[in-house]
Amino acid sequence: MSKQVDTKALADFLKPRLNARFKTWLKICANCALCADTCHFYLAHERNPEMIPAYKVRFISEILKGKAEINEAYLRKMYETLYYECNMCRRCALFCPFGIDIGIMVALQRAMLHNVADIRPAGLLSAIESYKQFGNQMSLTSEDWVDTLEWTLEELEDYYQNLEIPIDKKDADILYTVNAREPKFYPQDLQEAAIIFNAVGESWTVPSVEGWDDTNLAMFCGDLGTSKMLVEKTFRQAEQLNTKKVAITE
Ligand code: SF4
Numbered sequence: 001m002s003k004q005v006d007t008k009a010l011a012d013f014l015k016p017r018l019n020a021r022f023k024t025w026l027k028i029c030a031n032c033a034l035c036a037d038t039c040h041f042y043l044a045h046e047r048n049p050e051m052i053p054a055y056k057v058r059f060i061s062e063i064l065k066g067k068a069e070i071n072e073a074y075l076r077k078m079y080e081t082l083y084y085e086c087n088m089c090r091r092c093a094l095f096c097p098f099g100i101d102i103g104i105m106v107a108l109q110r111a112m113l114h115n116v117a118d119i120r121p122a123g124l125l126s127a128i129e130s131y132k133q134f135g136n137q138m139s140l141t142s143e144d145w146v147d148t149l150e151w152t153l154e155e156l157e158d159y160y161q162n163l164e165i166p167i168d169k170k171d172a173d174i175l176y177t178v179n180a181r182e183p184k185f186y187p188q189d190l191q192e193a194a195i196i197f198n199a200v201g202e203s204w205t206v207p208s209v210e211g212w213d214d215t216n217l218a219m220f221c222g223d224l225g226t227s228k229m230l231v232e233k234t235f236r237q238a239e240q241l242n243t244k245k246v247a248i249t250e
């Protein structure tokens with residue numbers, strides 16, 4: 001946990017991002033707890049009041065009102081609440097009479113923790129480093145990726161005739177992208193996609209270079225720079241190959 005963080009630094013991050021919608025939500029929440037029963041964390045923790053959705057955004061008000069003493073315990077509590085008591089499913093927003101979207105506000109608080117306090121789960125940080133270096137979360141090189149596509153196809157040769165995984169084919173209808181865990185751990189998923197696309201005669205292709213991993217774990221901790229970079233990589237491939245659509249498996 002970083003100890004170089006003060007309330008002002010956190011407030012300075014929040015203030016320009018608190019648009020009218022966020023401000024209104026914070027103001028109109030009636031603390032009615034109607035959102036409580038919609039949250040699986042609340043139900044799974046014997047209706048612990050700390051798990052009520054509206055309570056998970058208290059850090060915003062505490063920081064803005066200067067009520068929070070930013071010490072290690074406070075940062076740890078914030079981290080645990082934001083990552084282990086909410087998965088930003090946004091179900092509670094559907095049941096709140098005002099439509100207050102707690103999931104979005106949890107995302108804002110996660111972004112504050114990541115960008116100001118340098119705190120997020122180690123797994124997310126490692127995925128972000130991999131995205132930056134390799135363009136995918138599994139640290140696969142383009143050679144690894146293309147090689148996997150080729151051998152998965154070879155394995156099917158005895159069972160399917162004329163099966164193809166078109167790589168960098170121009171003017172296809174669909175640019176097909178995958179979760180990087182598929183070539184790493186579940187190459188059978190690539191085979192199944194190829195079988196289906198070929199069976200229905202789909203016009204499709206996969207890019208040989210960065211842009212093929214459609215996961216965006218950077219988004220989960222508010223690293224919007226990395227998040228944007230990933231989306232751009234995919235759309236750059238779609239543009240270069242002149243595909244009509246991008247299909248994602250996530
Ligand atoms: S978020 Fe909505 S449902 Fe939940 S306590 Fe506030 S007003 Fe009530």
Ligand code: SF4
Pocket residue numbers: 038039040041052053056085086087088089090091092093102103106
């Ligand atoms: S968004 Fe968070 S608080 Fe709301 S229901 Fe989902 S997990 Fe619970």
